[in-house]
Amino acid sequence: MQTFELNTTISNLRSLCETDLSAYDAVYLGNIYCRTFQDNFLERLDDLREGIARVKDHGLRAYVTSYGAPRNDTLPKIQKALETAVEAGADAIEVHNLGVLHMIREQFPAMPVHIGGFANVYTDAGAAVLKEHGAVRFTPNYEISLEEVKAIADGVGLPAEILVHGKMPLGISDYCFLLEYEHKWAEKCPTVCQKSLFLRQEDWAMRSVGKGVLSGKDVCMLEHLPALLAAGCRIFRIEAAYETPAYRSSIANIYRSALERTAAGDGTVDELAWHTVRQHTAVGLCNGFYFGRTGGEYVGSQGDAAEVCWVGTR
Secondary structure: OOOEEEEEEEEEEHHHHHHOOOOOOEEOOOOOOOOOOEEOOOOOOHHHHHHHHHHHOOEEEEEEEOOOOOHHHHHHHHHHHHHHHHHOOOOEEEEEOHHHHHHHHOOOOOOOOOOOHHHHHHHHHHHHHHHOEEEEEEEEOOOOOOOHHHHHHHOOOOOEEEEEEEEEEEEEEEOOOHHHHHHHOOOOOOOOHHHHOOEEEEEEEEEOOOOOEEEEEEEEEEHHHHHHHHOOOOOOEEEEOOOHHHHHHHHHHHHHHHHHHOOOOOOOOOHHHHHHHHOOOOOOOOOOOOOOOOOOOOOOOOOOOEEEEEOOOO
């Protein structure tokens, strides 16, 4: 019997259609960073309806996300996206903002709500408040340890959704950093943020997606799945909103297989899986902050720290 959920984020209909979804259980639709992201589901409501239908036709759960840092002038668009999501039969809505959570509770009380990573859930007290407002799951802040994640989930009685692979969201702004340099590049808005643009200093890197900053290295918990399941984690996200359909599909196939083996008692990882991970890794791997270390370190399953860097492998 399956004991976990594997999901991902897809920003627009074209990317959804190009992605093999067979390894997933659910998909979040929409780009949380920018309203002008190319054909953003949250701005193109006919596409959102079609996206929800396509996901459900695959037998998967269709979730709709919402903007990570909404301003007052964004709320009317969010209102329309919420109405569309409910009418089209979305299975849940992800929010990062207490005001948007309140909107859903007041207008659509039957709609399950997931709390996203930019809601900054650091404590069980904070998670308890969100639960009182109708939240049924939460993504903990990316800077807390696995031990803290478990304590919050157990303390408040809500399941935690955790990043299992992909670039860790680090920050979000209403200002697009890339527009400052757009005149120097052939690529323009709204597609420039989909290019692999990294801020580098020696072996340190972060990826800029315009209004958002992601880790340069990919969080990889592939060899730590037994520890995640032992900690009670059952909901896993492959963060791939700015990745290619090939990345999204290939990494999902690896984790689907590994999670099924781990749930059956076999937590080993074969070398072919590592080879595929290397093919889709632009800078290197890390474990984020799950083990109480700096976010850029990679710790092996035996507890040994290692610097894993595969520059130029993509």
